Amino acid sequence: MCKKQVREVLSRLYLILDAPVHFFSAIGYSYKSSLVNIHGSSKNGAFKETDYLAQVLEPWIQSFLEAFSAVCSIALFVEDGNSAHSH
Numbered sequence: 001m002c003k004k005q006v007r008e009v010l011s012r013l014y015l016i017l018d019a020p021v022h023f024f025s026a027i028g029y030s031y032k033s034s035l036v037n038i039h040g041s042s043k044n045g046a047f048k049e050t051d052y053l054a055q056v057l058e059p060w061i062q063s064f065l066e067a068f069s070a071v072c073s074i075a076l077f078v079e080d081g082n083s084a085h086s087h
Contacts (some may be wrong), residue, residue: 020045024056028066030071033064 010021022038038055040047047055068075 020047022047024060028068028072031067032063033060062074 016068020040022040024033024036024038026033038047038051041051042048065075
């Protein structure tokens with residue numbers, strides 16, 4: 001799927017659900033994680049730190065780090081500045 005198609009799909013989901021749609025994924029050399037739909041628990045549907053911790057960090061990051069370490073000894077993580085990721 002190209003970038004434009006992804007945007008169209010997410011826009012349609014937003015219109016259908018009438019709420020924000022959030023996903024987590026990770027890519028690296030010889031690695032691609034699952035696409036994780038993050039369900040937000042705030043009033044407007046946005047996800048909070050607790051949602052990110054429970055739905056991304058705890059269930060997915062450990063396996064991600066194990067798979068990543070199999071191909072690379074140094075990890076570089078990029079923070080996008082979203083306040084929900086501050087945990």
